[in-house]
Amino acid sequence: MAVVLVPSLVAAQASGKKRFEVDAGTVGEALRGLPVSDLLLDERGELRRLVNVYVDGVDVRESDGLDTKLAPEAEVRVIAAIAGG
């Protein structure tokens, strides 16, 4: 099972759960299966502009985006871009 780790603000929208074990072949499948998928993906299913996703340390925007393949033990980290005020 791959693991998805989400920031605390997102976790607060999932009853405090920060770590999700997912049975998914791609990043997109993994994120779409989360109860907070709407916070990470917009209404077209695209990754929100300021949401960064790393698979085993590699930014998915530098690989295949939401189609990035997940190894069975992959670690997917969701990290908010440094922004705001």
Place this chain on the structure above:
Amino acid sequence: MGAVVLVGTKKGLFLVRGNDDRTTWEVEGPQLKGWQVFHAVRDPRDGTLHAAANNWVYGATAQRSTDEGETWERSEGLGLPEDSELKLTEAWHVEPGHASEPDTIFLGGAPGVLFRTDDGGTTWEPNRALLEHPTRERWQPGAGGLCCHSIQIDPTDAKRMVIAISAAGAFVSEDGGESWTSRNTGVAADFMPDDKYPEVGQCVHKLLLHPANPERFWQQNHCGVYRSDDRAETWERLDGNGLPSDFGFGLALDPADPDAAWVVPEEGAENRVTPNAQLGVYRTRDAGASWQLVADGLPSPAWAGVLREGMAYDDRSIAFGTQSGSIFVTSDGGESWIEAASQLPPVLSVELA
């Protein structure tokens, strides 16, 4: 009876609770930490709290709480259809529906969109007629985006509604939102290069319907304060009658007196602070024929800003919040004001609940 001021801020939602005579207030919160609460309201029909909460990373949400904000539930599927070629950018205003439709709620957002739920906020559907309005290409976003911020439902008829969008203007529906007609006759758009009185494109900052006289509307606009006595068929400009400025955002009414209104003028579009180094509320009791400063208890010197959702009223009080984090309340029509809270994050919205 005591009151709660629901205060939406840039850093979450606060509940400011007043005692029975509304003279002492205590701050609770924040809830929805990390979210910009553009607007929060209590549904008078069942007591549920609803919030339009936005985050610059995670987008626009509609949230609701049935336990005074201890826990919140986020609505599902809030977004715009692909064929619209639009994406939802912000949730702006939640308006409980007509008393005869207890599970219906409306949500205004950007870019110039309106949603409706008929299941109490579990799922929302975008209003197609507004999404596909033939004048949409002439709408322009104001500084706050192309926001649908005012939603008013005629208490005598659930199908009669008025909404306002900045900067598109006011729109009236007689059929529950199946169609919308622009209603901006007499309302200036001084920022337009040629036609200063276009069909659409007016920058309404706040529009309210009088609950006891739903033929009467008031609006604080980018270019003036207006009143309509014919459901927005025509508008009369009122800011030449004693107001220090035609510019402002906040607007409050008196449910017992259709001739009364309160505004908080700002210097102008290019300097959005209260004029004359004073936080001043102006009141009319003659339908806008004259305005008087009512500022006893308000700070001076002060250079304050009150946003479009930052002023509210009920049958006893008026409350408003500033971008410098204060909440002021009057329970005598503005004759005296109490600072109910201070040092909050910048206030985006206020509702009395």
